[in-house]
Amino acid sequence: MNGPLIIVWVAVLILGYFVWRREGPRGLRAGAASAAGISKTLVLRLPLALLAASFLVQIVPIEPMSRLIGPTSGVIGIFIASLLGGLLPGGPMTSFPIAIVFIEGGAGIPQMVGLIGGWSVFALHRLLAYEAPIMGWRFVALRLGSCLILPLLAGLITEVIVAVTPLG
Amino acid sequence: MKIAKTDIVFFLLASVTGGICYARFGADPVIDGTVKAGILLLEILPQLVAGLLIGGLVTRLVSREKVARWLGGASGLTGLMLATIAGLLTPGGPFTSFPMVYALWIAGADAGALIAFISAWSLLGFNRLIVWELPLLGVEFSLIRYAACLPLPILAGVLARWLTRWPAFQLKSPEAE
Numbered sequence: 001m002n003g004p005l006i007i008v009w010v011a012v013l014i015l016g017y018f019v020w021r022r023e024g025p026r027g028l029r030a031g032a033a034s035a036a037g038i039s040k041t042l043v044l045r046l047p048l049a050l051l052a053a054s055f056l057v058q059i060v061p062i063e064p065m066s067r068l069i070g071p072t073s074g075v076i077g078i079f080i081a082s083l084l085g086g087l088l089p090g091g092p093m094t095s096f097p098i099a100i101v102f103i104e105g106g107a108g109i110p111q112m113v114g115l116i117g118g119w120s121v122f123a124l125h126r127l128l129a130y131e132a133p134i135m136g137w138r139f140v141a142l143r144l145g146s147c148l149i150l151p152l153l154a155g156l157i158t159e160v161i162v163a164v165t166p167l168g
Numbered sequence: 169m170k171i172a173k174t175d176i177v178f179f180l181l182a183s184v185t186g187g188i189c190y191a192r193f194g195a196d197p198v199i200d201g202t203v204k205a206g207i208l209l210l211e212i213l214p215q216l217v218a219g220l221l222i223g224g225l226v227t228r229l230v231s232r233e234k235v236a237r238w239l240g241g242a243s244g245l246t247g248l249m250l251a252t253i254a255g256l257l258t259p260g261g262p263f264t265s266f267p268m269v270y271a272l273w274i275a276g277a278d279a280g281a282l283i284a285f286i287s288a289w290s291l292l293g294f295n296r297l298i299v300w301e302l303p304l305l306g307v308e309f310s311l312i313r314y315a316a317c318l319p320l321p322i323l324a325g326v327l328a329r330w331l332t333r334w335p336a337f338q339l340k341s342p343e344a345e
Contacts, residue, residue, distance in 0.1 A: 005214055005215055005218075005303075007298070008218035008222065008299070009214075009218050011218070011222055011298070012221045012222055012225070015221075015222060015225040015226065016221075016225055018225075018229060019225050019228045019229060022228075022229070027228045028225075030228060031221070031224035031225040031227065032221065032224060034223070034227055034228075035217075035220040035221045035223060035224030035225075036220075036224075038220055038223065038224075039216075039217070039220050041172065042216075044175045044178075045172075045175050045178050046209065046216075047205070047206075047209055048175070048178040048179050048181070048182045049178050049181075049182075050205040050208055051182040051186070051201070051202060051205045052178060052181040052182040052185050052186075053205070054201040054202070054204050054205040054208075055185035055186045055188075055189045055198070055201050058189050058193065058197050058201055059185060059188050059192065092296050092300035092301070092304075096300050096305060097208065097304065099304075100304060100305065103309070109309065109312060112313075113312065113313045113316055113317075116301075116305075116313055117291065117313075117317065120290040120291045121287070121290060121291065123290070130262040130266045131266055134266040134267065134269075134270055135266060135269060135270060135273075136340075138336075138337070138338075138339055138340065139339060141336065141337060142279060142283065142328055142331060142332070142337045142339065143283055143286065143324075143328070145327070145328075145331050145337060146287075146324045146325070146328040146331060147283070147287055147324050147327075150287065150291070150317075150320045150323070150324060153320060154291075154313070154316045154317050154320060155316075157315075157316040158312055158316040161312055161315060161316060162312070
């Protein structure tokens with residue numbers, strides 16, 4: 001058992017208690033059914049995605065790219081990293097295993113925050129598959145316009161955090 | 169069991185990457201990659217199950233209608249802050265969050281609140297932090313990243329309100345799109 005695992009299961013118990021107090025066993029069953037519904041869609045996809053990510057990191061030259069976004073690469077490194085992040089395919093199940101390889105390959109922490117930020121905000125795959133069909137292109141334009149600088153800002157704030165705190 | 173299009177995409181992705189890996193480096197890296205992926209799967213499974221349960225329980229506690237009411241209309245910075253909190257609490261993938269954004273839009277939330285909501289979901293999503301980021305990227309990195317991203321959704325909301333002064337960025341009514 002590790003820390004995060006204990007935290008999540010405590011959260012499950014607390015939320016479960018609130019649902020039980022409001023709706024009784026019926027609410028708990030409905031909540032579990034909703035969770036089971038999502039897990040059904042993941043049961044095939046998740047192992048395949050992990051497998052694909054595991055193969056991908058072996059064939060993509062991540063090490064030279066990691067050097068490009070090393071701890072001393074500064075603002076330009078953060079910028080490159082956030083663009084790279086936007087190109088990472090799929091949800092956290094594919095992109096985070098790739099991110100691990102970047103970290104192990106020697107990428108800097110502010111640059112990695114930029115990379116995850118770029119993946120969160122730009123997410124090309126998500127934009128094409130969900131956002132544009134549901135919300136329309138005007139919304140996509142407005143969101144990209146409003147969020148363009150966020151990954152860069154996140155990286156720069158991280159530079160400050162790493163510099164002034166013992167973290168990092 | 170139902171096989172969706174996305175499953176086929178991931179199957180093809182795994183086959184193609186595995187095939188290239190085999191063609192370039194032989195069988196060992198393919199076996200190695202498969203074992204690593206299996207170990208990773210076992211490691212994240214207990215947290216994944218908990219995350220899914222949290223998502224399911226939260227849907228019992230917070231209804232879509234309630235979220236829409238809190239964010240409706242011109243709501244100022246308070247609205248952006250509420251949108252940020254709602255967004256970071258929204259569990260699930262884009263197939264849950266974008267329909268929620270659409271619901272908020274119809275309910276009368278303004279562009280700034282919508283952008284703050286979706287930015288908070290994507291940058292600060294609590295469910296993703298617990299299920300994926302903490303186990304895969306570690307506590308220290310996750311905390312630093314989270315702290316650095318904390319003020320950004322509100323900033324994006326303010327920027328969105330500012331951008332809608334130009335016609336190209338003005339959202340039409342939901343029905344017109």
